[in-house]
Amino acid sequence: MKVQSKKLEGVVNAFATLPGIGKKSALRIAIHLLADNTDKKSIFKEAVEALEGVRNCSCCYNLSDEEICAICKDPRRNASVVCVVEHIQDIMAIEETGQFNGLYHVLGGVISPIEGIGPDDLHIESLLSRVKRGNVREIIMAVSPTIDGETTIYYLSQKLGELDVSVSQIARGVAFGGELQYTDEITLGRSILARIPYAINGKS
Amino acid sequence: MKVQSKKLEGVVNAFATLPGIGKKSALRIAIHLLADNTDKKSIFKEAVEALEGVRNCSCCYNLSDEEICAICKDPRRNASVVCVVEHIQDIMAIEETGQFNGLYHVLGGVISPIEGIGPDDLHIESLLSRVKRGNVREIIMAVSPTIDGETTIYYLSQKLGELDVSVSQIARGVAFGGELQYTDEITLGRSILARIPYAINGKS
Structure with missing residues (x-):
């Protein structure tokens, strides 16, 4: 051109x-x-x-117009549950579901030895500080199911194990709308092991 | 989102x-x-x-940083041949071929009764003035082969017929790399009627 x-x-x-x-x-x-x-x-x-x-929320690192973002400031949200995500866009995706009422913490990536990203390059210290302040009861790991993601979850759960907080991770399984025959064997295997009782209208 | x-x-x-x-x-x-x-x-x-x-060249309506664009100003170009195109992007596409050494004239669209675009909405008057000034010997129509494009070519050739200038239009035929069986019948029909002698190395 x-x-x-x-x-x-x-x-x-x-x-x-x-x-x-x-x-x-x-x-x-x-x-x-x-x-x-x-x-x-x-x-x-x-x-x-x-x-x-536009800046980062000083508490959760979400994008914000002010010092503290709209989610962290919202008194109707459950401050005892914190969902750990890699990127700001993940918050938007989870908010879109309307299924989560807690707060967030943006790591800013995952630990990746190949790309030279270590724990100090992520917002891990500030997450531990949040937990130490004592209001957080549960940490939900909503990190990508990759090798680096698993490494990060492992590292974080070790660090959080020393503190008084329970750690969970989002369920992995067959995606809605996906065809079973095209699902990879790790996902399918985990999805069988992590099977849940069949519930009609959400009642088991 | x-x-x-x-x-x-x-x-x-x-x-x-x-x-x-x-x-x-x-x-x-x-x-x-x-x-x-x-x-x-x-x-x-x-x-x-x-x-x-960025503005329009006052001569050909191409985009330009100055009153007259780089093409119109170039003394090495043949000012006696003017290629009429619909859009600025068409100039870039033709320049990319390296096959044309004349000047351009951007109409700014084609006559379209349905969209309410008449001859007065296009840069037709300025084209006629360019021809009347006497330096132009040939006008090449490089307008889209649509109904509106054909209407525009017809209208322009009528207007130009009153002046001392020859009018040509770019060849229509089977596109390079296209398969014959998938070419529409109008293009294929025209391409047979407008057949040219087979030439080896450009010599007939």
Whole structure:
């Protein structure tokens, strides 16, 4: 793609650095912004400026406009249960289910010796401090079921074992809508071992 | 997707208005920009600001940083041949081929009675003025082979017929790499009627 305008080329290159956007999409976006009324361009510019104001919640590391995020501040939520996740997006995904009423703690990743990520690179110390403060009764591990994820859960449960808190992890099993024959053998095996009594209308 | 930060929500909504970007991609981009060093965010902001400086070439309506675009200004190009295209992107596509050395004229769309686009909504008057100025000897129609495209070519050729200029249109035929059995009957029919002598190494 040969762009005659140097300025436009700069815009295209800037957009093309974003995840999931190639040169052609970037050009399409830039031309769209050009063709559009000037209002959208300024809304867009203001939006990127607004990013400066977004920070991490000092308690759970969720994204927040203020010192403490809306979830941590909410008095209707159960502060005795903390769900440990890797990323901010995981909070959004769990909130979407409407099945969890506790608080969160974002690790910021998982322990990965290959990528050189150790326990000190994650928000583990602050999680232990939260538990030591004494309000937390249960920690739910909602970390990806990968080797690194399992390592992280193991490390965390060792550290938490010294404290007065119970540790659980989200159930692993056959995904809803999935076909049994295409499920990998580890998932299927675990799902048989962790079988639960059949319940009609949620009653067992 | 429930975003706790109102500011972040604004950024996500702004990104989601761009073509080809949904809410989830917008969130991914926003979190990417947040996690990244501040440098990228400012480069990005500057890029969007730079869009204000991009304008249409006053001669051919291509995008340009200056009054006259780089193609129109280039003395090595053949100013007697003008290729008429619908969109700016078409110029980039043709430039990519390296097969055309003339100038361009961007119509800004095609005549479309259904969408309420008439000849006055396109850059037709300025094309006629260019021809009237007397330097143009050939007009090549490189407009989409649709009903509206054909209507536009017909209208333009009528108008240009009154002037001293020859009108051609880009060849239509079987696309390179396409399979004959999957080519539509109109294209295939035209491609047989418009057959050319077989030439080895471009010599007939």
